[in-house]
Amino acid sequence: MGKHDHHEHHGESLAEAAQQNLEAAGEKWTETRAAIFEALAGFSRPASAYDIAELVSAARGKRVAPNSVYRILDLFVAKNLAMRVESANAYIANSHPGCEHDCMFLVCDSCGEATHIDDDALSSQVRGVAQQEGFNSIRPVIEVRGVCQKCN
Template identity: 85%
Template sequence: MGQHDHHEHQGDSLADAARANLEKSGEKWTDTRAAIFDALADFSRPASAYDIAELVSAARGKRVAPNSVYRILDLFVANNLAMRVESANAYLANSHPGCEHDCIFLVCDRCGEATHVDDDSLSQQVRKVASGEGFKSIRPVIEVRGICQKCN
């Protein structure tokens, strides 16, 4: 299968695609979930729940607790609306909600940017190795830390 293409959404199109994907799974698209998704989508780099809580709190004029943001981000990850960069404990909006595959992140140690790469052949190989060891793999986490092209 290898690398593949998919429709990348931005702005209102991204929020609409996220909403449709979440509702398709039987979940509700509440005002709070919409605000958290919009805040997440505004970040160009992986954002922590604290970053998002601060942004949403400022926009709403009342405090939004990071633990509430974490719960919603977990829901977004489970429904493929967001991706978690494990090594940074941070999140990115998925610009192609509904396209299910394993993600590979190239994370820059200087600027913090995380480039999302799709390569199903690599993740399938990781799943095969795990299976060969008798491990039932749920979701491979592949992150490469280094220096991005802009910072190099």
């Protein structure tokens, strides 16, 4: 297994891929969901529900409640359209919707950017250790905090 490449979507292509994956999962791609996904995908760093609510509210000219944004972000995470950076209580759009991997991030303490990495060998090793300890329904979340190359 190990590291591998897959097609990363950007911009309109990313929104289309997200819509296709959400609809394939039996969910509707509503105007609000589209606006929240577009806002999330526009951030270069992990975004909080409040960041997204503020941006979508300003764009629409009417308030969107953070609680509504949280519910939609939770759906996006459940359907693999977004990933949650646990230590920052923030989210990033999955640039390859439909491709499921354990969430592993390199999080910069200086600029706040989070780089998602896929390393199936590492995550399967973590899963194996957890299973040996009797854990079920394992969802590894691995976050490495430090300072990125740009901020060094």
